[in-house]
Amino acid sequence: MKTRGTALIYDEEMTKYKLLWVDPACKIEVPERLTVSHEALVQSGLADRCVSVPVREATDADILLVHSEEYLEAVKKTPYMTLEDLKEFTLQYGDVYFHPNIYHCAKLAAGAALQLVDSVMTGKVRNGMALVRPPGHHSMRSAANGFCVFNNVAIAAQYAKQKYGVKRVLIVDWDVHHGQGVQYCFEDDPSVLYFSWHRYEHQKFWPQLRESDYDSVGKEKGAGFNINVPWNKVGMKNSDYLSVFCHVLLPVAYEFCPDLVLVCAGFDSAIGDPEGKMCASPDVFAHLTHLLMNLAGGKLCAVLEGGYNLTSLPQSVCQTVQTLLGDPAPPPTNLDGPCQSALESLHCVRSAHKQYWSSLKHAAELPTSDISTKRIKLAEEGEERLEKVEEEESAEEESWPEPPKRVAPPVRTALLLPDGVACPDGCKRFSSSDDPDPVIVNKLRENFLKDGDDSDALDTLSGLTALVDNMEKNEHERHDDRKLSPMFRKTLLVQFSNKRSEEHKYYIPVCLKKGCGDVSGFTQALLGLLLPLAYEYDPSLVLLVRMPDSGLCDGVWLQLTGLLQGLAQGHTLVLMQEEEKTCVAPTASSLLGDPAPSLGQLHAPLPEDAEALERLRHRLQVDWKLLQTTAPESGGGGER
Ligand code: X5A
Ligand code: ZN
Numbered sequence: 001m002k003t004r005g006t007a008l009i010y011d012e013e014m015t016k017y018k019l020l021w022v023d024p025a026c027k028i029e030v031p032e033r034l035t036v037s038h039e040a041l042v043q044s045g046l047a048d049r050c051v052s053v054p055v056r057e058a059t060d061a062d063i064l065l066v067h068s069e070e071y072l073e074a075v076k077k078t079p080y081m082t083l084e085d086l087k088e089f090t091l092q093y094g095d096v097y098f099h100p101n102i103y104h105c106a107k108l109a110a111g112a113a114l115q116l117v118d119s120v121m122t123g124k125v126r127n128g129m130a131l132v133r134p135p136g137h138h139s140m141r142s143a144a145n146g147f148c149v150f151n152n153v154a155i156a157a158q159y160a161k162q163k164y165g166v167k168r169v170l171i172v173d174w175d176v177h178h179g180q181g182v183q184y185c186f187e188d189d190p191s192v193l194y195f196s197w198h199r200y201e202h203q204k205f206w207p208q209l210r211e212s213d214y215d216s217v218g219k220e221k222g223a224g225f226n227i228n229v230p231w232n233k234v235g236m237k238n239s240d241y242l243s244v245f246c247h248v249l250l251p252v253a254y255e256f257c258p259d260l261v262l263v264c265a266g267f268d269s270a271i272g273d274p275e276g277k278m279c280a281s282p283d284v285f286a287h288l289t290h291l292l293m294n295l296a297g298g299k300l301c302a303v304l305e306g307g308y309n310l311t312s313l314p315q316s317v318c319q320t321v322q323t324l325l326g327d328p329a330p331p332p333t334n335l336d337g338p339c340q341s342a343l344e345s346l347h348c349v350r351s352a353h354k355q356y357w358s359s360l361k362h363a364a365e366l367p368t369s370d371i372s373t374k375r376i377k378l379a380e381e382g383e384e385r386l387e388k389v390e391e392e393e394s395a396e397e398e399s400w401p402e403p404p405k406r407v408a409p410p411v412r413t414a415l416l417l418p419d420g421v422a423c424p425d426g427c428k429r430f431s432s433s434d435d436p437d438p439v440i441v442n443k444l445r446e447n448f449l450k451d452g453d454d455s456d457a458l459d460t461l462s463g464l465t466a467l468v469d470n471m472e473k474n475e476h477e478r479h480d481d482r483k484l485s486p487m488f489r490k491t492l493l494v495q496f497s498n499k500r501s502e503e504h505k506y507y508i509p510v511c512l513k514k515g516c517g518d519v520s521g522f523t524q525a526l527l528g529l530l531l532p533l534a535y536e537y538d539p540s541l542v543l544l545v546r547m548p549d550s551g552l553c554d555g556v557w558l559q560l561t562g563l564l565q566g567l568a569q570g571h572t573l574v575l576m577q578e579e580e581k582t583c584v585a586p587t588a589s590s591l592l593g594d595p596a597p598s599l600g601q602l603h604a605p606l607p608e609d610a611e612a613l614e615r616l617r618h619r620l621q622v623d624w625k626l627l628q629t630t631a632p633e634s635g636g637g638g639e640r
Contacts, residue, residue, distance in 0.1 A: 006324045007119045007128025008050035014133045017099040028308040029147045040314035058110035065158035071142040093144040106149035113156040127300040135305040137179030154185040170258035175266020175305040176276030178212040188222040200230030214348040224356025233341040234277035240342035246532045251359035257601040261300045267307030267316035272398045282315035286329040290566040298595025326593035328570025337625020347630040358604035362614040409474040413591040424588040505623045517551035521605035532626035546576040558596035
């Protein structure tokens, strides 16, 4: 049985605490963060499409999975404290406040994360999101920090391991702050892979920790299982985020092969956020979410962390939830390649992790003048600079277009099948003779079938054109200029085979020793080459042609079809030949939005394939900026 459905966990109770005194560091963490997010989900009709799951209070035992008894006992006393006591209690921690009701809310926030894990692990739903306050990822074993009291996601990860015997958990922290609490919790634990990107500015940005840098990779048995991507400049954009996903997170995550994905879903990494000062548009979260949805058989739990702009926060939450529900992602915007500073970070992280992950084995080494020395130099420059930065607090409000409405097409998947092949459940059987337009049929005959009178071929062709037509008509409410673009633009052809041929910008032969036969090699090409190319090209239609002799196994094929549905607003046309009947049902299921099965932990790809891919990526990165993984000046040139 395939599990479908998306859980939404929310309780108004979590809006019932707030800052009771003056503290500029905490004034942005307001109850409205939750109400506007929930309201947006209700208004857009998304809340109604989710399975509503109640919160519960985390028990002492749950909390003790991550926190110390002393700390829990201390927090337990806060509901009975006077205002003065609360202020005093708060002082021992950094950038956090207490309130008589926050202990109750913190139990609900952690409990909400656990309810979400339960719903996903028992198969009640496929995935889900918990809207919670207080957030969690900064809180440590014995300390509240950064608005966080209990570490909701860390507790959820330990709980999943303990209660469900989950072997590997991936935690993706896309909040703009470093979840140091999560890092400390799992630093030496190879069963939890923690990935975080965060505003860092060479250690000038809160929480200003040395251990938030890219060279904190985990300790002892956990070495390699902590991935930090420091952003050393503000203003990071969609390209920067997507390129880190394609060139760091996804290759490692696929190699790791998690049984469960938890997301520290902070939206202070979106445009307009006063903390993050980044420039990624809310719709980037549709893509980040989509790219994680084929891991762990689709078992994904997103738990709210930060997000302080009351306009971009709800937009980002809606993008995330709508993607979890399976609606096609909007076209990605402004993918003009990563900036220099992001490339430096990418280069550093990949090289710090190349010894731990075979998918990064061929990453470029750092130049001898280590980029991290920049941090030391900056630190030596002293404190005056820091003060200047804080003064320049500008009042100007960022603005950005509201993400366009995303419509779920009334018919998600149509199939044109030969007689005698059954149409899988949930799909529409499309018949080529439905309404063949004679003008089109004639054109097809003239253009493609001049010499022969192959009526079968003509049927197929007119069926396909009608199918493509329908894909667009399906969403007629939207008038989309992009429809016209294929006529004026070159087609991008990426061809996998075991035969070498020369590439140019729009024809990219990917030559692997066993064609598509090697799972690791193909996956590496898919994540580090095809995806970024496809994103930068921004097609209006993805045409996938499967040849019977490709050697592609079903698992990899389904990853391919699954991941590429993030492009072209999900407009995917798959062509396969009659002898591949057994693949029709799994393909249809993928097109209907079902997650691909896990590929298992990946072994190292064939060295010659890995090297060939790296060389190809290197040649193509002149034309395709999203293929870059090193900063131009920092010596990506020769060495590999
Ligand atoms: C969860 C979260 C941020 C704390 C910032 C303190 N915390 N300056 O986003
Ligand atoms: Zn944050």
